[in-house]
Amino acid sequence: MNANTSAESLARNGVCAPQAELADRIARLTPEDGVHPTAVPQLYLIRSSTPTPCKPALYEPRLCIVAQGSKVAMLAGETYHYDPLNYLVVSVTLPMIGQITEATPEKPYLCLRLDIDPEEIAALILDAGPQAPSTGIDRGLYAARVNAPLLDAVLRLMRLLETPADLPVLAPIALREIFYRVLVGDLGHRLCDLAVADTRSHRIARAVEMLRQQYLQPLSIDDLAQSVHMSTSSLHHQFKAVTTMSPLQFQKQLRLHEARRLMLIDGIEAVAAAHKVGYESASQFSREYKRLFGAPPRSEIGQVRSTRLG
Known part of the structure; x- marks a missing residue:
């Protein structure tokens, strides 16, 4: 697909109209392969005309919604697929391996990435009220099914890029709805747990962030555990449950x-x-x-x- 491909032609090829429109809008705003910033600071558009080899990369907290093509994220032998039917949420900084698996010059990989601010998620949770309780501590990423309300909210944000004067007022509203739809969607409790203060997952998220900011300093597991109000053994066990690796690794x-x-x-x-x-x-x-x-x-x-x- 090129920048002139219309949403109507995509729809004729069996892609639902909202996905076709999203792919068309991303294609028109990404004239070449790469990661493209937008007028919305936390929104990036990604295009690739070919599959890519497996690449280690540092994934910051983000939401990835694919309009066309597919990609996998791999973490310690676990594989997470995201494509037009499934979005990816990374809720803590994680070193992973990524690979675009489906892309051609005619139908490139097209993806929308929204960086996640944990403080914004915490504020949204306060307004939305209690979510379903978690049954345990989970990985710091997951893939879940795209639904119509989420896709509609994403399209409203993308349409705003055509009217820059509206962005200061309306973009925060659209972003808020997008993350709300993720929180109440499949597996949304995982993102919720990492943003709500004093949960075990939130303490691990704090430990991850401390390591992220102080990675050049010698690591004291005891000091790190004390900083997040956990025992050393509990920190080891739960840190590995979220990230698949020890704090030292x-x-x-x-x-x-x-x-x-x-x-x-x-x-x-x-x-x-x-x-x-x-x-x-x-x-x-x-x-x-x-x-x-x-x-x-x-x-x-x-x-x-x-x-x-x-």
């Missing part, structure tokens, strides 16, 4: 992703990047980098740059 992945960003974006050499993120041994850094990204630092960064240039 989580910190290591944060450091490796930051080192990769320093090399790729800032042009820093591998040894300097390793030192900046807390590695004393360059060889250890190279081994762990290769284990996560599939190749040693210099080689992997070179591959990425050559792909972008190509």
Whole structure:
């Protein structure tokens, strides 16, 4: 599909009218592959004309709604599919592997991403009233079924991009409805638990955020547990339930992703990047980098740059 593809032609091909309109609007606003910011600060549009290899990436809290094509997110052997029928919610920062599995130049992968602000979710929960109680502690991400009310709210937000003067007043209302629909939708209690103060999931979300902000500092599990009012053993167990990894493994992945960003974006050499993120041994850094990204630092960064240039 190209930027001139109409919603009507998509509908004729068996795609429901709201999905066809969403795909058409995203296509017209994404003239080339990549991640495209919009006039709504937390809204991004994504396009890819080809499937992608598996790529480790750091997923911040977000809602992803696919209009066309499909993608998978993988976390410790668990696979989450999202496509026009299923959206993805990432409720805490997570190092994962992503792969676009369905995309062609004629029908590219088209996706809408909304960054999640936990404070906004907490305020919305207060107004919406108590949701269904959780039966336990869950992963910090999930895929759920797209429904008509959610899709309608998303389309109202997308239509507002055509009238920038309306955005300051109406975009917050549309965003609020979108996240409300997610909260009351399938598995919405998982997002709710992570935003409501003093739940076990919320304490783990706080621990994740503390590691996110202080990943360069030496990690004391006892201090981290005390900061979120948990025992050390409970923190270990529940942190792994949400993220699939221990706090130490989580910190290591944060450091490796930051080192990769320093090399790729800032042009820093591998040894300097390793030192900046807390590695004393360059060889250890190279081994762990290769284990996560599939190749040693210099080689992997070179591959990425050559792909972008190509």
